[in-house]
Amino acid sequence: MKKLTVYLLLALSIILTPEIMAQSEFSSNTIGVGVVVTDIEKALDFYLNVIGMKKVGEFDVDEEFGKISGLTGGVPFHVDVLKLEDAPEANQWKLMSFGKEAGHPQPKYIQDDTGPQYITINVTTLEPFLKRIKKHNVKLMGDTPVPLGSDNHFVLIQDPDGTIVELIGPLK
Numbered sequence: 405m406k407k408l409t410v411y412l413l414l415a416l417s418i419i420l421t422p423e424i425m426a427q428s429e430f431s432s433n434t435i436g437v438g439v440v441v442t443d444i445e446k447a448l449d450f451y452l453n454v455i456g457m458k459k460v461g462e463f464d465v466d467e468e469f470g471k472i473s474g475l476t477g478g479v480p481f482h483v484d485v486l487k488l489e490d491a492p493e494a495n496q497w498k499l500m501s502f503g504k505e506a507g508h509p510q511p512k513y514i515q516d517d518t519g520p521q522y523i524t525i526n527v528t529t530l531e532p533f534l535k536r537i538k539k540h541n542v543k544l545m546g547d548t549p550v551p552l553g554s555d556n557h558f559v560l561i562q563d564p565d566g567t568i569v570e571l572i573g574p575l576k
Contacts, residue, residue, distance in 0.1 A: 436485075436496035437520075439567065444484070444501040446564040451486050454540045454561075455525070455569065456533070457497060461485040488525065510566035522560075522568035530557055530573050537561060549575065 441447040451457045462484045470476035481502060487494040514521040527533060530549060537544065537559075545560035545568070552558045552572065559571040 434493060434495045436498055437523075438483070438498045438500065441499055441501050441563075441565050442503075442505055443564060444482075444499060447499050447501070448484060450540070450542070450563045451497065451499070454533075454536050454542055456536070457486040457488055458490050459484060460487050460490050460496075506565060510562075511568070514568060520567075522570050524570040524572060527571055527573035530559055530571060530575050533559065533571050534575075 439447075448459075452459060462482065464482050465473075465475065465480060467478050467480045470480055471478035479502065481500050484499045486497040486499065508517060511517045511521065534549070542561050545562065548559045549557040555574050556572055557575050561569050561571070563569060
């Protein structure tokens with residue numbers, strides 16, 4: 405019986421080892437997304453006052469680091485770090501601006517450009533979001549809110565630079 409237990413434990417450890425190793429490749433289970441915007445004040449107003457994100461930090465990248473890191477080729481910049489909530493496990497939405505217009509037209513639909521086109525935020529209720537959207541004169545896209553199943557609804561809006569924001573949750 406002891407030999408069978410040992411063999412079972414050994415087999416289990418062999419089976420689970422690749423899965424455990426794959427999970428250990430990352431030091432964090434969050435993703436930080438850097439978003440370059442045309443107007444930092446408009447973007448901060450949208451994400452803080454319409455979406456309801458929290459500013460949790462900020463930092464500057466100097467010319468030298470911008471160059472040696474390959475980020476900007478030597479252009480310094482400032483980053484404002486936002487999260488949905490001020491918690492270690494919350495993803496970071498890092499806003500920065502270089503004071504120039506986008507090099508492409510603002511998309512109307514997700515198929516209008518390549519790369520990341522929208523973000524999805526799941527909420528406990530859409531009611532306070534819809535109030536803030538109306539208060540800040542943010543246009544709802546399509547015929548949203550649109551029902552998703554029996555409880556949830558889908559709301560689509562755009563930030564000042566055209567990034568589409570998808571809000572999903574019950575109306576109340």
